[in-house]
Amino acid sequence: MKIALPTLLRIVVFLLLVAFLLQPEWFAPILKPLTQNDAPVIYNQGSLLSLTLSHLRTVLIATIASTVFAVSLAILVTRPIGAEFLALSRSLVNIGQTFPPVAVLALAVPAVGFGEKPTLIALFLYGLLPIFENTMTGLTTLPPSVLEAARGSGMTGWQRLVKIELPLALPVIIGGIRLSVVIGLATATIGSTVAAKTLGEVIIAGLLSNNLSFVLQGGLVVAVLAVLIYDALSAIERLAAKRNGMSAA
Numbered sequence: 001m002k003i004a005l006p007t008l009l010r011i012v013v014f015l016l017l018v019a020f021l022l023q024p025e026w027f028a029p030i031l032k033p034l035t036q037n038d039a040p041v042i043y044n045q046g047s048l049l050s051l052t053l054s055h056l057r058t059v060l061i062a063t064i065a066s067t068v069f070a071v072s073l074a075i076l077v078t079r080p081i082g083a084e085f086l087a088l089s090r091s092l093v094n095i096g097q098t099f100p101p102v103a104v105l106a107l108a109v110p111a112v113g114f115g116e117k118p119t120l121i122a123l124f125l126y127g128l129l130p131i132f133e134n135t136m137t138g139l140t141t142l143p144p145s146v147l148e149a150a151r152g153s154g155m156t157g158w159q160r161l162v163k164i165e166l167p168l169a170l171p172v173i174i175g176g177i178r179l180s181v182v183i184g185l186a187t188a189t190i191g192s193t194v195a196a197k198t199l200g201e202v203i204i205a206g207l208l209s210n211n212l213s214f215v216l217q218g219g220l221v222v223a224v225l226a227v228l229i230y231d232a233l234s235a236i237e238r239l240a241a242k243r244n245g246m247s248a249a
Contacts, residue, residue: 010231017224021049024217034212041213043202052221054197058116059184062123067177070128074135075161093132096125101187105194119191119198126187127180134176138169171241178233185226189218 020027028041035041042048070093076082077089096104101122108118142165150160166173192200199218206214 010228013224014228017221017228021052021221024048031213031216034216036210039209039211039213043205043214043217045205046201048202048217048221051197051199051201052225055185055188055199055222056225058119058191058196058198059123059181059188062120062184062188063127063177063181065120065124066127066180067131069124070131070176071135071173074132074139078136078139079157089132093128096122096127097129099125101126101190102193105190109194114195116191116196118194119188119196122191123184123187127184130179130183131173131176134172134179135169138172139165142168168244171237171244174233174237174240178230178237181233182226182230185222185229189222 024042031041073089073093077086099107104122104125105118108121112118112121146164146168147160150164155163188196188198189200189203191198192204199222202214202218202221206212206216206218
């Protein structure tokens with residue numbers, strides 16, 4: 001069984017990431033030229049693996065919350081009973097894109113304190129728009145013939161939604177979730193400014209001590225995670241589209 005070159009490359013990158021997180025000292029000779037005045041080469045103020053898992057946990061929680069809220073809101077405004085709330089809903093999900101995450105953090109800290117909570121609020125708001133818009137697109141561009149056939153078979157509105165509309169819209173919804181996750185992975189780094197446990201700690205420590213090795217470690221881990229997760233969700237999106245008999249872009 002042959003493995004395509006891009007797939008093989010992703011596997012190699014993933015294994016290198018795992019090796020770096022488990023045994024970062026193996027990579028010290030590569031990063032040594034980036035340090036000055038005998039500064040530590042490998043981040044030594046915490047565990048890179050622990051920070052990575054905490055970073056992923058924060059993004060996962062925020063993405064789940066954004067997905068549940070955005071998909072539910074999109075379903076509501078695509079039903080006759082909620083169509084009048086479309087403009088209000090769009091204004092609501094645009095809040096995260098209107099206010100920079102730093103501003104959201106600044107407003108959230110006095111209300112919920114330092115730590116993970118203000119970061120979750122910022123990521124939740126920032127991740128709403130792509131999921132909401134993609135869900136809207138998926139639900140409003142379904143083939144009319146399919147919906148008419150579902151109505152003709154006697155399906156209720158709820159049955160059409162669960163058995164026909166959401167499954168057909170799933171690839172487009174996953175595309176929105178994919179964008180939200182990538183945005184969240186990058187944005188979560190600023191959570192360290194309010195004492196959240198993310199890979200931003202490594203980057204900030206490097207900037208404060210003028211240690212480019214620390215900055216590169218934090219930045220590369222975030223970048224590699226974003227690429228690998230983006231590719232994984234793209235594969236899931238294509239699989240869902242294939243199951244629906246469509247071609248994913």
